Amino acid sequence: MMCKVQGYRGADFHTWAREATGITLEVVQRRDGGFRSTWARVGAPPPAVPLLAVVPRRWVVERMFAWLGRCRRLSKDYECLRICSENAIYLTMAMLLVHRLARPAN
Template sequence: MSAANVGDRDGAAVLLTSIDGSFPRLAHGWVDQGYRGPFLQWVKQVTGITLQVVARRDGGMRRTWAPVGAPPRIVPRFAVVPRRWVVEGVYAWLGRYRRLAKDYEYLPATSESTIYLAMALTLLRRLTRGPT
């Protein structure tokens, strides 16, 4: 958890430098288009983790400029983004817990602990479910 005035890249840099070998099997990750640029190379140099930018097929732009006299490019209103379902699925799992539906906690540490508890319960439920 970080303050609202900390950008995503800055927060990710702090997070990735703090894991410091805690996850030796972590070798690859997926990020959204906000992490493009020199950040990807920095992560590879500092942590050895490769990051892949998951982009929409239209490049993330719904409205585009077209040259004079040329028809505008047709951009779909909805586009499936590969690997995005992983993140959205985790949010959906966490959303099943009423305490996480709203941010009522005074201390960020309480919210963090509640997230850990919800994920532990979710994983335990998935492990004990048995073969389907």
């Protein structure tokens, strides 16, 4: 399984993710290097920076966050402990799965 993320560029995190979960991470960088504007020397033309660059499969992650945001408990950061937030995510995803399985087939 392969996952693309922008952050966590340290080698320690890559090693931990591969050993603990079996997931290989690929760091995705923006075309402009992460900066929305860049400096140019005096008299030099500014470098071309695309306003929108599509990152492959990022919509899948954004869609999942939207599904989680529909749950009232996860719409705000109410939880103090990480384990409570993780349990709320598991519960929300289980509820989504049950709702989809209970839906009549067309």
